[in-house]
Amino acid sequence: MKNKSFLFISCDEAKHICDKAQYNEATTWEKFKLNLRYLWCHITRAYVNRNKKLTKAVKSSKITCLKNSEKQQLKEVFHEELEKQHH
Template identity: 60%
Template sequence: MRKSFLFISCEEAHHICDKRQYGEATGWERVKLGLRLSWCRITRAYSNRNNKLTEVMQKADVDCLKNDERTKLQKQFEEELAKHQ
């Protein structure tokens, strides 16, 4: 089967969609993805879910542990683990 330079597979479209999300897709890749999105409902659905996930992650107000808190928690975990071995 001959591979077309303009039409891409669903898997390749998903990969380009991920790259586009992070600003790593080239202009030619975006053109090919746009063509694929125009007729493939599966790729459109993947792209929509990907965009929603990106929005949610950007809006999330996540508080991470500070380094000293993480070290303390890890030390406690290792102590408890050593007790049960």
């Protein structure tokens, strides 16, 4: 079994922590280790920067979703049409 370093994390672990941090699910300790790796790893830096751009794009988009009531209405219409086709 490989001995894991206390401070230094793998690229895969850094990516996982980056994803968690994007959703505010990373601990302070995880963020610290991510930032430590960020300082010297160009792959981690690129991944973090892409995640930041993606988050910014999603937050600034003008995407609208159906309301729950609209989803329910659409579901009911769908089931009614299915019933008509089976009879």
